[in-house]
Amino acid sequence: MRNFMLALMAIFSIGFANAQTQVGDATLPNQMTLEGTNLVLNGAGMREKVVFDLYAGGLYLQSKSSDAQRIINADETMAIKLDIVSKLVSSKKMKSAVDDGFEASTNDNIAPLADKIEKFKSFFSDKIVKTNVFDITYIKGQGTVVYKNGTKIGVIEGLDFKKALFGIWLGEDPADEDLKEGMLGS
Numbered sequence: 577m578r579n580f581m582l583a584l585m586a587i588f589s590i591g592f593a594n595a596q597t598q599v600g601d602a603t604l605p606n607q608m609t610l611e612g613t614n615l616v617l618n619g620a621g622m623r624e625k626v627v628f629d630l631y632a633g634g635l636y637l638q639s640k641s642s643d644a645q646r647i648i649n650a651d652e653t654m655a656i657k658l659d660i661v662s663k664l665v666s667s668k669k670m671k672s673a674v675d676d677g678f679e680a681s682t683n684d685n686i687a688p689l690a691d692k693i694e695k696f697k698s699f700f701s702d703k704i705v706k707t708n709v710f711d712i713t714y715i716k717g718q719g720t721v722v723y724k725n726g727t728k729i730g731v732i733e734g735l736d737f738k739k740a741l742f743g744i745w746l747g748e749d750p751a752d753e754d755l756k757e758g759m760l761g762s
Contacts, residue, residue: 599758602632602659611715613653616640621758623751625664632659633745635759642760644746648739655713656745656759663706670700674744677751681743692737696722699729714738 597604599620606617615636623630636655641647647654674697678686686693699722711723719733720741750756 597634599632599634599659600629601661604632604634604657604659608636608655608657608711610653610655610713611718613638613715615653615655619757619759619761621752621755622661623658623755628662628664630660630662630665632661633657633755633759634659635745640761642762644756644760648742648746651716651735653714653716654742655711656742658710658712660704660706660708660710665704665706667700667702667704670704671697673751674700677744678740680749680751681740681747689737689740692732692734695730695732696720696737696741699724712741714742 595606597606597617597620600622604617604620608615615638618635618637618640620632620634622632634657635647636657637647638652638654674693678689678693682689702724709725711726713721713723715721719731720738721731722729744751745759746756
């Protein structure tokens with residue numbers, strides 16, 4: 577009986593270990609559910625600046641894909657999870673990075689999305705600290721829904737905005753090439 581219990585515990589331990597992915601100092605779940613839609617971790621990586629780890633990023637899709645353009649253009653529920661791992665990430669720096677990201681993602685054509693970008697940046701107005709987790713989700717039929725530490729902080733409608741937003745990490749000129757490759761499972 578004792579051997580049976582030990583074997584059973586080992587099986588459950590293996591299952592639990594596989595339910596998460598370690599990325600640097602962050603632990604990302606391998607699955608998440610949004611509005612009843614099950615998503616799987618497509619891939620993950622670390623956003624770095626010079627030699628510092630800033631945040632772990634994970635891309636969650638309904639089914640795995642390595643096609644960045646298809647993911648960017650898809651009108652389907654998906655998410656990007658950002659797990660802040662550095663004290664270097666602040667509200668001011670996040671807003672600046674968002675500006676840079678949208679400029680790169682839209683080839684400097686931010687004018688059509690200017691109001692939506694400003695609203696999105698306002699989601700980062702509160703203090704950001706190490707261990708904060710942002711879920712930047714796109715929910716089909718609703719738009720981009722952003723959560724901080726599990727609390728909904730805002731919604732921005734429109735597939736056009738989602739395309740530009742996901743392009744920050746997955747576009748031709750991504751925020752971090754290694755992070756893009758990680759999110760795409762490369």
